[in-house]
Amino acid sequence: MNEMRQFIQPWRHVFKLDPDRELGDRELDAICRSGTDAILVGGSTGLTYENTAGLLSRLRSYELPCALEVSELEAAVPGFDVYMIPMVLNTPDTDWILGHHRRAIERFGSLIPWEMVLTEGYIVLNEDSSVARLTNADSRLSARAAAAYAEIADKLMGLPVVYLEYSGMFGDMDVVREVRESVEHSQLFYGGGITGAAEAEQAAALSDTVVVGNIIYRDVQQALLTVQAVKKTLKTTI
Ligand SMILES: CC(C)=CCC/C(C)=C/CC/C(C)=C/CC/C(C)=C/CC/C(C)=C/CC/C(C)=C/CC/C(C)=C/COP(=O)(O)OP(=O)(O)O
Ligand SMILES: O=P(O)(O)OC[C@@H](O)CO
Numbered sequence: 001m002n003e004m005r006q007f008i009q010p011w012r013h014v015f016k017l018d019p020d021r022e023l024g025d026r027e028l029d030a031i032c033r034s035g036t037d038a039i040l041v042g043g044s045t046g047l048t049y050e051n052t053a054g055l056l057s058r059l060r061s062y063e064l065p066c067a068l069e070v071s072e073l074e075a076a077v078p079g080f081d082v083y084m085i086p087m088v089l090n091t092p093d094t095d096w097i098l099g100h101h102r103r104a105i106e107r108f109g110s111l112i113p114w115e116m117v118l119t120e121g122y123i124v125l126n127e128d129s130s131v132a133r134l135t136n137a138d139s140r141l142s143a144r145a146a147a148a149y150a151e152i153a154d155k156l157m158g159l160p161v162v163y164l165e166y167s168g169m170f171g172d173m174d175v176v177r178e179v180r181e182s183v184e185h186s187q188l189f190y191g192g193g194i195t196g197a198a199e200a201e202q203a204a205a206l207s208d209t210v211v212v213g214n215i216i217y218r219d220v221q222q223a224l225l226t227v228q229a230v231k232k233t234l235k236t237t238i
């Protein structure tokens with residue numbers, strides 16, 4: 001297993017922070033001391049070098065691992081522990097699978113810290129989310145179709161991460177279960193619509209890593225409750 005795969009392998013709970021949204025110092029402190037395993041910095045719109053670097057410098061007061069999910073080249077800030085690169089598998093628009101990636105490699109060339117890079121095979125499942133609109137994702141998938149995309153990532157492409165992305169909506173756990181049954185080698189991330197402990201537990205039973213995002217900005221106390229909920233949940237054996 002490569003070093004970055006090993007680095008993220010123990011992550012059960014992750015908070016995703018959006019540099020384009022405001023978070024007070026007290027709230028950030030509570031998030032960073034919550035017992036979460038890592039902070040993933042990312043968003044689908046409004047990312048700039050300044051807001052991303054600003055957030056990283058606040059996060060560096062803590063010892064938590066920090067990952068940048070690269071979705072905007074202008075916001076590629078050095079100093080993160082790992083760079084996670086999304087490829088949206090269920091879009092007809094190849095720009096979101098290869099095009100932006102090719103242009104990034106042409107532009108950054110030897111500046112890319114490849115030993116710190118991991119690819120995420122994204123399956124975007126909430127048709128009303130910003131990421132679905134941005135990438136024109138084909139989000140109305142049956143469980144079998146979602147699982148087939150996951151098998152492409154896991155078995156054909158050998159990607160380190162399969163990311164079930166329901167951003168903004170709690171997902172269909174029958175779909176997540178079928179994907180779980182299909183993924184053997186990739187680390188399965190679940191993200192979307194977790195607003196408290198009960199949803200966090202359900203997602204934790206069926207995935208390796210649970211990502212909690214928007215609720216941080218709406219109700220930080222509820223967000224904090226998701227940490228122990230995930231940590232105490234055993235993964236379902238399939
Ligand atoms: C330090 C340094 C020089 C680093 C160089 C960076 C680097 C490591 C480059 C490697 C080269 C490379 C291949 C780069 C990729 C470039 C790129 C822009 C690829 C496109 C990625 C992509 C498919 C983006 C689409 C959007 C997406 C999937 C975003 C992920 C995050 C996400 C879904 C957030 C949720 O969004 P949010 O806004 O929160 O949504 P809601 O409104 O619903 O909440
Ligand atoms: O913001 P929420 O809905 O929690 O989703 C988390 C994450 O998967 C978003 O990319």
Ligand SMILES: [Mg+2]
Nearest residue numbers: 018043213214
């Ligand atoms: Mg968000």
